[in-house]
Amino acid sequence: MLGGLCIALSLILPGFGQVVSAVGLMLLCLVGMAVLLWLVILLVRKLVKNSSSSAWNLGSRRTLREARPLRSYDLATLELLQTKLTEKPQAKPTPAADDSRFRPQVWVSPSPIIVPPMAPPEKPQLSRADLLDRLRAIDWFQFEKVVARLYEKQGYVVTRRGGANPDGGIDMVIEKPGIQRAVQCKQWKAWNVGAPAVRNFVGALHIEKFQKGIFVTLRGYTVQAKQLADDQGIEMLAADDLARKLESVDARHDREILELLADERKFCPKCEAQMVLRTVKNGANAGGHFWGCSTYPRCKFRL
Numbered sequence: 546m547l548g549g550l551c552i553a554l555s556l557i558l559p560g561f562g563q564v565v566s567a568v569g570l571m572l573l574c575l576v577g578m579a580v581l582l583w584l585v586i587l588l589v590r591k592l593v594k595n596s597s598s599s600a601w602n603l604g605s606r607r608t609l610r611e612a613r614p615l616r617s618y619d620l621a622t623l624e625l626l627q628t629k630l631t632e633k634p635q636a637k638p639t640p641a642a643d644d645s646r647f648r649p650q651v652w653v654s655p656s657p658i659i660v661p662p663m664a665p666p667e668k669p670q671l672s673r674a675d676l677l678d679r680l681r682a683i684d685w686f687q688f689e690k691v692v693a694r695l696y697e698k699q700g701y702v703v704t705r706r707g708g709a710n711p712d713g714g715i716d717m718v719i720e721k722p723g724i725q726r727a728v729q730c731k732q733w734k735a736w737n738v739g740a741p742a743v744r745n746f747v748g749a750l751h752i753e754k755f756q757k758g759i760f761v762t763l764r765g766y767t768v769q770a771k772q773l774a775d776d777q778g779i780e781m782l783a784a785d786d787l788a789r790k791l792e793s794v795d796a797r798h799d800r801e802i803l804e805l806l807a808d809e810r811k812f813c814p815k816c817e818a819q820m821v822l823r824t825v826k827n828g829a830n831a832g833g834h835f836w837g838c839s840t841y842p843r844c845k846f847r848l
Contacts, residue, residue, distance in 0.1 A: 671797050671806075673788050679806040680787065681732075681763055686812035687805045688732040692761055692787075693717055694802050696728075698794040714749030715758075726780075727758040738762045740769040747777045761787060813838040815846040823847075 555562035671679070680688065693703045701719040715727045729746045731738055743760065750758045760766075760774060761782045774781045782790070796802045811820040820836040836848040 673792070676788050676791060676796070676806075677763075677784050680784070683806060683808060684811045685730075685732045685814065686817065687808050687810075688763075689716055689730050691791075691802055691805050692728065692730055694799070694805070695787075695790055695794060695796070698796075698799065699790075714745050715753060715755075719759075725755065727753065727755040729758065729760050731760070731762045731764075733762060733764045737764050738766040738770050740767065740773050743770045743773045743777075743779065746779065747773070750777075750779075763787070811836055811848075813840075813844060813846050816840060816844045818844065820848065 551565055555565065680691070683691070689705070693705060696703050696717075696719045701721055701724075704718045704720070706715050706717055714729060716730045717728045719726050719728060727750055729749075731742065738760065743766070746758060746760060750756075757778050757780070759780045759782060763784045765783050766774075766781055771781060773779075791802070812818065813820050816838065818838055818840045821839050822834055823837045825831050825833045825835065838844040838846045
């Protein structure tokens, strides 16, 4: 506010600005002189303090040097010191044999009881008979998955072509560098594989231009089917052969194979949807049971 008032007065009164400038210059000179004087006083004080402390230190050193006593020895004192240095120290008294202070003391801490960790119970391994029973108990869907997993563990790349899709007699194709095979799975439980089934598989191989194929079954095959397969270069795997191959890839410890063998669900061959057990309500078979597709009426397949 004061600065604004001064500016306003200098604009109104032309001579007021000169007066203000002169007063400000005088104040600036006074402030400069005061600062210079203050600095000179500080410098003088510092010089006086240093000179006085140096003089006091010098005097105190001289006084201490003059007041220090001088050590002097007479002849009797020197002989006494020589005697003390040359005489042997007295031996310590030997403790008594029954002194309790020198008896050995032994502290025995109780040993910790080390309990070995219990090993986890081993899972019972599947015998070959159990493995075959489970292969026969699962549905066709899980059976194809087990065969596919078997060849995957042998290092093949498996392409599934069966299931609910039209496969033309080929359920899957397995491949390795320089090796290609077509595989047909028949989980027949009541009858052996005959020559017509092998003949259809041979036709599918020629149509798809496969040189060799593998026919997997659980029940077995007839003599005619075996002869036809040998003539056409088809490898026939029965239940024992499949079980032996599963043992060679350590299927008893393969989590995916064990889950498939324990899966009791049934799947529709037409759409691969899960099937449910239904009861016949009407007709001559009323009260009986059948497997029907869970997507009914979209899929009407029944077993």
